[in-house]
Amino acid sequence: MFRQRAGSKSAGKISIILAGIIFVAGIIFTGLFNIGLAFTNEMDFCTSCHTMKINLEEYKETLHYKNASGVRATCSDCHVPKPFIPKMIAKVMAAKDVYHEIMGTIDTKEKYEALRWDMANRVWDKMRASDSRECRSCHEFTSMDLSEQDRSARKRHPKAMDKGTACIDCHKGIAHEEPDEPDEPDPS
Numbered sequence: 001m002f003r004q005r006a007g008s009k010s011a012g013k014i015s016i017i018l019a020g021i022i023f024v025a026g027i028i029f030t031g032l033f034n035i036g037l038a039f040t041n042e043m044d045f046c047t048s049c050h051t052m053k054i055n056l057e058e059y060k061e062t063l064h065y066k067n068a069s070g071v072r073a074t075c076s077d078c079h080v081p082k083p084f085i086p087k088m089i090a091k092v093m094a095a096k097d098v099y100h101e102i103m104g105t106i107d108t109k110e111k112y113e114a115l116r117w118d119m120a121n122r123v124w125d126k127m128r129a130s131d132s133r134e135c136r137s138c139h140e141f142t143s144m145d146l147s148e149q150d151r152s153a154r155k156r157h158p159k160a161m162d163k164g165t166a167c168i169d170c171h172k173g174i175a176h177e178e179p180d181e182p183d184e185p186d187p188s
Contacts, residue, residue: 037087037091040091040094041074041075041076041080042074042076043056043074043075043076046074046075046076046079047075049097049098049101050101050107051097051101051106051107051112052097054109054112055075055176058175058176058177059075059175059176062174062175062176063174064078064174064175073138073175077134077137077138078134078135078175079094079123079134080134081130081133081134082134082137086130086133113179116179117179117180117181117182120172120176120178120179124168124172127166127167127168128166128168128169131164131166132166132167132168135167135168135171136167139167141157141160141161144157146158156170
């Protein structure tokens with residue numbers, strides 16, 4: 001009986017040590033995972049692909065890049081949701097951009113521009129589906145001082161709020177050049 005207890009104590013110690021190792025490994029993994037997420041949200045990372053330099057140059061000409069208040073929205077502010085599950089979905093979906101860069105689908109300005117309308121529409125659809133969640137993390141209707149806006153915005157924002165219009169429905173060209181809609185193919 002004594003031997004059985006000694007074996008139980010030994011198994012208990014091993015279980016505690018194993019649980020401690022798993023706990024510490026979990027903390028290390030979580031830390032490294034968060035560092036990786038933060039790194040991939042940096043503008044330098046986002047624009048490190050040749051194709052994204054096209055977007056970077058356009059973005060540098062917008063108020064989201066340079067403005068009187070000095071507040072800058074970066075790539076991840078507009079394209080990566082803050083909530084964890086939508087963020088993970090966005091990160092997985094972003095892998096396709098890396099894939100297409102590597103495969104040469106969008107590796108030149110000409111190829112990029114040829115697919116730009118479709119790519120933009122996918123982003124706009126995503127923004128509509130989330131009710132412009134990323135826009136609203138900075139621009140909330142209820143926080144707007146309409147008296148400081150120009151006449152058109154003063155008139156349109158309350159209507160958009162009442163209708164539940166997504167920001168992207170009116171502000172498509174706000175951070176990147178709005179692509180031209182392709183011509184309809186001739187039915188003849």
